[in-house]
Amino acid sequence: MKVEATAIPEVLILEPQIFGDARGFFFESFNQRRWEAETGLHTTFVQENHSRSSRAVLRGLHYQIRQAQGKLVRVILGEVFDVAVDLRRSSPNFGKWVGARLSAENRKQFWIPPGFGHGFVVLSDTAEFLYLTTDYYAPEHERSIIWNDPDLAIAWPFAGEPLLSAKDRSAVAFRDAEVYS
Numbered sequence: 503m504k505v506e507a508t509a510i511p512e513v514l515i516l517e518p519q520i521f522g523d524a525r526g527f528f529f530e531s532f533n534q535r536r537w538e539a540e541t542g543l544h545t546t547f548v549q550e551n552h553s554r555s556s557r558a559v560l561r562g563l564h565y566q567i568r569q570a571q572g573k574l575v576r577v578i579l580g581e582v583f584d585v586a587v588d589l590r591r592s593s594p595n596f597g598k599w600v601g602a603r604l605s606a607e608n609r610k611q612f613w614i615p616p617g618f619g620h621g622f623v624v625l626s627d628t629a630e631f632l633y634l635t636t637d638y639y640a641p642e643h644e645r646s647i648i649w650n651d652p653d654l655a656i657a658w659p660f661a662g663e664p665l666l667s668a669k670d671r672s673a674v675a676f677r678d679a680e681v682y683s
Contacts, residue, residue, distance in 0.1 A: 503530075503540050508600040513586045514541060514613040515602050516574075529609065531576065532634065541613070545572055547634040554579075555624045555631070560649050560664035562621015563587055563673070567680050568643040570616035572636035580629030581605035583659050584612050587619040587647070589681045597676065599656050617682045619647055623658055645680055646673035653677055 504517040518529040530536070538544055555561065562585065565571075575584060584604050588595040602612050603625070614620050616636060646669055649658070653676045658664075 503536055505540050508602070510586070510588055510595045510598060510600050512615045513600050513618070516541075516611040516613060518609055518611070520609060531611075532574070543613075545636050547574065547636060549635045549638055551633050551635065551639075553631045555629055556665070557624050557627050558660060558662065558665050560621065560623040560658070560666055561670065563619040563647040563649060563654075564621065565589060565619045565645055565647075566637070566640055566643040567645050567682070569637045569640040570682065571639075572616045573614045573620055573633045574611055575604065575614065575620075575622075575631065575633040576609070576611040577604040577606055578630045578632055579606050580624065580626030581607070582622040582624050582626075582629050582631060584622040585620065585656055585658075586612070586614040587621075587654060587656075587676075588617070589619050589679070590617040591681050591683055593617075596681075597654065599654055601656070603659075621649060623649075623660055623664055625660065646670055647676050647679050648673040651676040 506515040521528045585601045587599040604610050
């Protein structure tokens with residue numbers, strides 16, 4: 503697995519080693535020993551989620567203020583632009599974001615540590631998105647920051663308005679958001 507640091511060092515892009523031939527391909531999408539050895543992180547994943555979305559669907563920016571979740575995300579069909587926003591007030595990167603294109607073709611994974619907001623927009627006709635989490639979903643602690651917050655100034659790579667859930671349409675501004683200490 504190739505591990506690449508981003509502009510926010512705790513957020514990582516991971517590229518698995520692919521074994522392919524005329525029959526198809528194989529790769530380990532997760533291996534605990536390799537994860538720990540190559541990232542230096544000792545995490546436990548407790549839940550796996552799978553979503554399917556259409557072009558221009560934007561999900562996020564989500565986080566849990568308690569039971570903060572680390573997420574290891576990947577795309578198995580289509581392509582998305584995935585974003586992590588540092589919501590740790592004590593961090594030198596507080597309020598900064600990094601993004602990555604994830605696709606079934608490039609098979610890259612994105613590690614978003616606890617303490618970050620997360621969102622993605624679908625760039626292909628459809629996309630299927632898988633993610634492992636380090637803590638369980640706790641809807642009572644879930645928070646959302648509006649996707650187009652001017653203080654965050656995320657450079658989403660699409661034109662027009664995204665398709666949003668009611669929850670994401672009513673998300674708060676970054677300056678009004680509950681954040682981590």
